[in-house]
Amino acid sequence: MTESRDKIRLLVVDDDRGMAATLSDVLGASGYGVETAYSGSEAVERVKKAQPDGILMDIRMPGMNGVETFRATKKLSPESFVIFMTAFSESSLVDDARREGAVEVVPKPIDWESLLLLIEQSAGSGPGVSMEIS
Numbered sequence: 001m002t003e004s005r006d007k008i009r010l011l012v013v014d015d016d017r018g019m020a021a022t023l024s025d026v027l028g029a030s031g032y033g034v035e036t037a038y039s040g041s042e043a044v045e046r047v048k049k050a051q052p053d054g055i056l057m058d059i060r061m062p063g064m065n066g067v068e069t070f071r072a073t074k075k076l077s078p079e080s081f082v083i084f085m086t087a088f089s090e091s092s093l094v095d096d097a098r099r100e101g102a103v104e105v106v107p108k109p110i111d112w113e114s115l116l117l118l119i120e121q122s123a124g125s126g127p128g129v130s131m132e133i134s
């Protein structure tokens, strides 16, 4: 599936612009098509225009948090897989994200190898599939 990565479109959502840029650089260098949004509301607008294959979403953002954004994007694009990212693994928002069907919640700082593997698996296997990463 490596040769078809450029056809896989990912939306990165993070209020930390440096983090969004780093994610975009790494994913772009790995061959994915990447768009970025810096807020939940911006993410919703982008998903309205074009449904991405997958969304990488920070959980803690001012305004709409990641879980609230997920509720909106899930209605607009139910097929998109969603991977949450957070530095706050104990947050009740993490429990909400899991309960509402996030494919996975990955801790920050990002383990890039695991994240890339997770994206590859998610892109291949569709939303809502449980998987193990080690």
Ligand SMILES: [Mg+2]
Residues within 6 Å of the ligand: 014, 015, 016, 058, 059, 060, 061
């Ligand atoms: Mg944040």
